[in-house]
Structure formats: structure tokens, C-alpha cells
Amino acid sequence: MATDPTKMKFATKAIHAGVAPDPSTGAIMTPVFQTSTYVQEKVGAHKGFEYSRTGNPTRQALEQNIAALENGTYGLCFGSGMAATDAVIKLLSPGDEVVSTSDLYGGTYRLYTKIFAKYGIKFHFVGMESPEKVAEYINEHTKLIWVESPTNPMLNIIDIAGMAALARQHNCLLAVDNTFATPYLQNPLDLGADMVMHSVTKYLGGHSDVVMGALVCNDQALAEKLYFIQNSSGAVCGPMDSFLVLRGIKTLHLRMQRHCENGRAIAGFLQDHPAVNRVYWPGIASHPNHELAKTQMRDFGGMMSFTLKEDNLEAAMQVVERVKIFSLAESLGGVESLIGHPASMTHASIPKAEREKTGVVDSLIRLSVGVEDAGDLIADLAQALG
Numbered sequence: 001m002a003t004d005p006t007k008m009k010f011a012t013k014a015i016h017a018g019v020a021p022d023p024s025t026g027a028i029m030t031p032v033f034q035t036s037t038y039v040q041e042k043v044g045a046h047k048g049f050e051y052s053r054t055g056n057p058t059r060q061a062l063e064q065n066i067a068a069l070e071n072g073t074y075g076l077c078f079g080s081g082m083a084a085t086d087a088v089i090k091l092l093s094p095g096d097e098v099v100s101t102s103d104l105y106g107g108t109y110r111l112y113t114k115i116f117a118k119y120g121i122k123f124h125f126v127g128m129e130s131p132e133k134v135a136e137y138i139n140e141h142t143k144l145i146w147v148e149s150p151t152n153p154m155l156n157i158i159d160i161a162g163m164a165a166l167a168r169q170h171n172c173l174l175a176v177d178n179t180f181a182t183p184y185l186q187n188p189l190d191l192g193a194d195m196v197m198h199s200v201t202k203y204l205g206g207h208s209d210v211v212m213g214a215l216v217c218n219d220q221a222l223a224e225k226l227y228f229i230q231n232s233s234g235a236v237c238g239p240m241d242s243f244l245v246l247r248g249i250k251t252l253h254l255r256m257q258r259h260c261e262n263g264r265a266i267a268g269f270l271q272d273h274p275a276v277n278r279v280y281w282p283g284i285a286s287h288p289n290h291e292l293a294k295t296q297m298r299d300f301g302g303m304m305s306f307t308l309k310e311d312n313l314e315a316a317m318q319v320v321e322r323v324k325i326f327s328l329a330e331s332l333g334g335v336e337s338l339i340g341h342p343a344s345m346t347h348a349s350i351p352k353a354e355r356e357k358t359g360v361v362d363s364l365i366r367l368s369v370g371v372e373d374a375g376d377l378i379a380d381l382a383q384a385l386g
Helices: 010-016 057-069 081-089 106-119 131-135 160-169 220-233 239-249 252-271 290-296 313-322 352-357 374-385
Strands: 074-078 097-101 122-126 142-148 173-177 195-199 213-217 276-280 303-308 338-340 365-368
Touching (some): 010 252, 057 074, 057 213, 074 081, 074 220, 081 142, 081 195, 081 213, 081 220, 097 106, 106 122, 131 160, 142 160, 160 173, 213 220, 252 303, 303 313, 313 338
Parallel strands (some): 097 122, 097 142, 173 195
Antiparallel strands (some): 195 213, 276 303, 303 365, 338 365
């Protein structure tokens, strides 16, 4: 039996929650159960598994591990973060409404507007500076509030506890995309959220070799609805990917400490650079949500964005193409540092006028600060900024 995760500190949970030595061999690592089906002694008599879309021992260990990290009871893993988000929206029906942050991942915006909107679900994209502003968009049809915090790519911090109180007041669900913060820095369920979503691809996997998503919740009835969607729609992850993420999570606390340290050093460097106009990182005292971030986060992470004083596309392209250690690529959260141009990469699916309202202008550059030597990363940015 695995040790009770509720009695473990985070670093211990990352390594031990949901996993135990293999009873047949004593293997300390969770086996990869690379099987599609399971033999039954007779109809209905099995060892807890029937078919790997419905359940797989390797995936189950990961689901229990991620749930424990989020101080949750029920965990579900999917083939991608978008598949996890898709499952949340499938809780709704035609005529229902969703209030979402306006500063959000472009793929989420695309899923909402290009897929689910045509099935009669209405989406409102709102700046979530305060619960009072969000309340203006809630009515009897509102069934879900969707939050990212920190947001992608502007690193806004949204008051999760305030949004949870608003959701309870109006009898709707609150889902929080916790990808940027990870459970190491923030636990939305503890702040009153109903569901937490992760693009496991990012920090939880941590090594840029897996695509996966996850949901965590505490309510049994909600979990049963999500399990039904997971099994019926079938967008599950495979056992090998589950194994890789279990391995990645074992160093999550160590990696996040370094991401935060490097993030602080690079944010300070960028603030002082003459070519940089503004830095978006919640650990900076001048960040408009810095005080809120201190109340709901334990540190400030390795994600940041910045704009150039030379406010045009050409200047941004020169910077992202000059780097030597940072890699120009989509995604984030791996051990290696990445640089990206949101307006033409991760957020290109959002119309230009809409993305510029949230601050995603042509000179905005996003960094996923890795765990390399901070001095090398700063030197790379210095030469790229010219």
C-alpha cells in the first residue's frame, strides 16, 4: 500500500503519492502496462481493469499522483491539455454560458469559439481584474467560470478565492487552468475552485517529450460525470506517456525551485535593459497583481513576457531569431529555455483586434525560463537584444 498522501509534504508526494513497488516483482518504478485489454476469470470478474481506454494501471498511478499534488481526491488524465478542457465543456448543454478570462491560451479560445460555440454554448471573454467585473456577465444561463492564473501570455493574476465565492453565489462551476503555476506554487482547489486543469505537457512532464492533460476535483458527482466523458470520448493518454510523466513529476519540486530562481534573475535583467519597454512577471513589485500573487502563490515561476521599446513586429522577430541558448519554439515548462512570439505562434488563432485588447501586441515576446545557468541565459538575451 502506498503511504497516505494527505500526510506527506509536497516533495514526498511528488515522488511517492499514488505509486508503490510492483507486488509481483518488487520493481520500485511503476511498470508500463502496455496492454489494450485484461483477461477476466468470468464475465464481470476481473482485477479492476477491463479495457485500457477505461482504465490502465500506469495511468491510474499518475492520476492518483496528480490528484494528491493538487490536494484533490479524483484525477483524470487525457491525451492533451485541450482534451482535458474539451471534457470540461462537455459537462454543459446548448444554451449554457461560460465566462472566461480574455487573456488565455489561443488553443482554448479556438476550442470555445470554433468548436463549442456552434453547438449553442455562449462564451464571454472578460478581463478578470475583479469578481465584480465578472459578475456583470453572469446570468441564469451561466454554468462555468474559466480562469487562468497566471494568464497566458500576459501573466495577469486572477483572484481565485474571489472567483470561487462568485461561482458559489451563482451556483456555477469554477475551473482553473493551473498550468503556469503548477501545484508546487498554487493549489486552486484549496482556494475554492471546483476543477483544476493542467497541460501536463508543460511543467508536470517537464522534459518536452510528452503531450498530455489532466483534471482534478474533489466532488464525487462531478468526478463521475468527468470519468464518463473521459471513457466515452476516449481522449486518454497511453501507458508509456503516463510512465514518463510519473518520472518527470519526481523532480517537479527541484525544477520549479530553479525555474523560480532563474525567472527572478532574468526579470531583473530585462527590467533594466534599455531595449525593453515593460516586463510582465508577477514577482516584480510593480506588477499590478503582485500583492494578490503573494497571497495565493508560493513563488512566481519561470514564465514571463516583455515588450520592446521598438514596438513593431520586425524588432521582435530579430530578438527571437538571434538567441543561441533559448530555443524558438511553442510550448513551455521544460528544462530547456524557450522563447516565443505569442501574436504569431501560440495566440495566432485569436483575432488581432481581440488579442491586442489584452496586451498581445506585435512586440510582445514570451519566455519559458528553463533550469540552465542563469548567467548564460542572461548573456544570451543580452546579445539577442543587441
